[in-house]
Amino acid sequence: MNKPILNVKNLTMNFGGLKALDDVTIRLEKGQIAALIGPNGAGKTTFFNCITGIYEPTTGEVLITPPGKNTQSLRRLKPNYVTERGIARTFQNIRLFHGMTVLENVLIGRHCRLSSGIIKAMLQPPSQKNEEKQAVFDSYEILEKIGLAKYVNDMAVNLPYGAQRRLEIARALATDPFLLLLDEPAAGMNPQETKELDDLILWLRDNEDVSILLIEHDMKLVMSLSDWIHVVDYGKKIAEGTAADIKANPEVIKAYLGEESEDA
Amino acid sequence: MPIKNHIKQSLIIAFWFMILTFPIMVIKVNAIQQTIDFRWANFLWVGIFTFFASMIWNYFLRRNEEQKKTDIADDIPLVHRLLQNDRFRRPFLGLLAAFFIAYPFVFPMYHTSIMISALVYVMLGLGLNIVVGLAGLLDLGYVAFYAVGAYAYALLNLHFGLSFWVVLPMSALLGTLFGVLLGYPVLRLRGDYLAIVTLGFGEIIRIVLENWDDFSNGPRGISDIPAPTFFGHHFGQHDAMIYMYFIVIALVLMTIFFVNRLENSKIGRAWIALRDDEIACQAMGIDKFKTKLTAFALGATWAAMGGVVFAAKTSFINPMSFTIWESITILCVVVIGGMGSAIGVIAGALVLILLPEYLRAVAEYRMLVFGALQVIVMVFKPDGLIKSVRKVYTFNVQEKAIHEQTHT
Known part of the structure; x- marks a missing residue:
């Protein structure tokens, strides 16, 4: 059997006395679209932060197996090294680079795949020029795929909201990931934009050879997209399964809607 | 805001400045004759000057805000527009170079x-x-x-x-x-x-x-x-x-x-x-x-x-x-x-x-x-005298095709 590309074992994260994550175990297979759902404050974003190295988990282990490579641990790796190893993410509250154009935002994503240093940047030998040209074309191609090519030289901050969300995905994609972590990609989108996002995520999985783990509150999107769903509540994983399993799971319903009172 | 309010505001500012500068602009101690001179004319001048300065200030502030409302995006500084325009770039840089070369001799x-x-x-x-x-x-x-x-x-x-x-x-x-x-x-x-x-x-x-x-x-x-x-x-x-x-x-x-x-x-x-x-x-x-x-x-x-x-x-x-x-x-x-x-x-x-x-x-x-x-x-000009403008990349289909040929 193939090894899971992401294998999170018994992840626990304490903030002082608060257990934000409690013994969470999640596995993700190659080519899967998995969703991580749960009520507000359940610890979903904390989970992402632990994987991507922004937080260092109290206990537990994060193992990755990039396609064609050996299994490795992400323990104590800084965020930039996690990205280098092929995990890219987007943010719940959009974090684009305001002072840059759309293309440059994507070019930043290419950063860790470029090799020219300061001296080369100052002297600009042919190798640096070619690399730079290649990076610009790669970035432009990504923008075309994501459908943002018309904005290429606009300032990122002037984009419509939905386009900003897509640009975050484009930027993450530019780092050549094998696993994409999307933190509430549909938040604040109108139904039309959500529909387009749905198509985009499926297209990404089928054409870009990435697996996707997403946090989302839009249940329609989650149910239609996900091959597998993990549910967390109060930092604990309470259920996992296919969309149909999760819909029928009493624990999940309880977490979202609360328990029926005895004397009702 | 109607003009009446501006005048009122400027009057208040002028009055405040008159009082504020009173000790230095009006009172003058004559140490030799041991008397204190009150220069009331200065008092008036400060008032008049401050009033008009405040009016002008307000006018420009309002104009600035109105400009911001009308064009949000395309306010590229003049210098950048000159440099981007092929017809102007050479003469502009030439003139600049001539000035700096001639400078120490002139x-x-x-x-x-x-x-x-x-x-x-x-x-x-x-x-x-x-x-x-x-x-x-x-x-x-x-x-x-x-x-x-x-x-x-x-x-x-x-x-x-x-x-x-x-x-x-x-x-x-x-x-x-x-x-x-x-x-x-x-x-x-x-x-x-x-x-x-x-x-x-x-x-x-x-x-x-x-x-x-x-x-x-x-x-x-x-x-x-x-x-x-x-x-x-x-x-x-x-x-x-x-x-x-x-x-x-x-x-x-x-x-x-x-x-x-x-x-x-x-x-x-x-x-x-x-x-x-x-x-x-x-x-x-x-x-x-x-x-x-x-x-x-x-x-x-x-x-x-x-x-x-x-x-x-x-x-x-x-x-x-x-x-x-x-x-x-x-x-x-x-x-x-x-x-x-x-x-x-x-x-x-x-x-x-x-x-x-x-x-x-x-x-x-x-x-x-x-x-x-x-x-x-x-x-x-909160962004500075000449604000930064990011590099613009150009793409056309032909160039891309050539590029792909050379790289495949």
Whole structure:
């Protein structure tokens, strides 16, 4: 059997006395679209932060197996090294680079795949020029795929909201990931934009050879997209399964809607 | 807001100013005759002047806001539009070059000297622009690296007789080294904390220079620093100044050339990304610490080279040339010129350094006018005199097809 590309074992994260994550175990297979759902404050974003190295988990282990490579641990790796190893993410509250154009935002994503240093940047030998040209074309191609090519030289901050969300995905994609972590990609989108996002995520999985783990509150999107769903509540994983399993799971319903009172 | 309210507001401001300036503008103590004169005419003039100043201020403020409402996006500064337009670029740059080449021959030596100082500040400004404007690290101790360069030339020349041309590249390396040494411990901090610590470092360098008598000759400074030579040829005083002028012009051009390349490279983009959002920047695979350190070290490199030029030009240096005010002036150059905008910084340096010199005519109020000007710029042009414009990439289908052919 193939090894899971992401294998999170018994992840626990304490903030002082608060257990934000409690013994969470999640596995993700190659080519899967998995969703991580749960009520507000359940610890979903904390989970992402632990994987991507922004937080260092109290206990537990994060193992990755990039396609064609050996299994490795992400323990104590800084965020930039996690990205280098092929995990890219987007943010719940959009974090684009305001002072840059759309293309440059994507070019930043290419950063860790470029090799020219300061001296080369100052002297600009042919190798640096070619690399730079290649990076610009790669970035432009990504923008075309994501459908943002018309904005290429606009300032990122002037984009419509939905386009900003897509640009975050484009930027993450530019780092050549094998696993994409999307933190509430549909938040604040109108139904039309959500529909387009749905198509985009499926297209990404089928054409870009990435697996996707997403946090989302839009249940329609989650149910239609996900091959597998993990549910967390109060930092604990309470259920996992296919969309149909999760819909029928009493624990999940309880977490979202609360328990029926005895004397009702 | 109706005009009535503006008049009312201006009247209140005028009245407030009349009272505020009463002790200095109206009362005059005549110590010889031991009487107090009340100059009531001044009282009136202050009132009238303040009233009209306030009205004008309000008018421009309103106009500024209305402009902002009408065009949000396409407010590219005039200079950039000139430079982007192929028809205007050559004549514009040609005119600029002609002006700067003719300058030392047309104007008297005094003006050349001032221009050299201003051009040194252009270098310093462009260097600090990397640190503050691009990487967003507020460095208040920038003058320390300037001092390193100046003392490197003065001391190496004094003890080992090394010439300007030998020390210039050495000091650049020395500046980089000091940038790394000072940057390494402090760059874990951010924002205000970084500003405070760099401020401290700047002062430490100055205090060391002031007190380590054996090393730096203390507050007496070092004199008789030789001007640069031209392949061993020494110039007379006038020619030396002109020679110095062209050296600085060459150094400024070199700075612009390199800084421009850096800005639109992998490392330059990483700096800007770091300034805009540290967490997202790391999540994109950028090493935060390394990126900060390169910005700090490269900024220091240019400061040190500026220091060498400064020492060679003034032929005398002491620690008083490297106080905190120097750091603040350079920071003003960057902020008022336009953070992250090379053209803005150049304009900022020229305005900020030349203006006080030419305002000597109104010597008493020089600094007052200078301060007022800074406030005005910040209110009406918060992005600086000439704000930064990002590089525009062009794509056409043909070019792409050719590109793909060559790469497949």
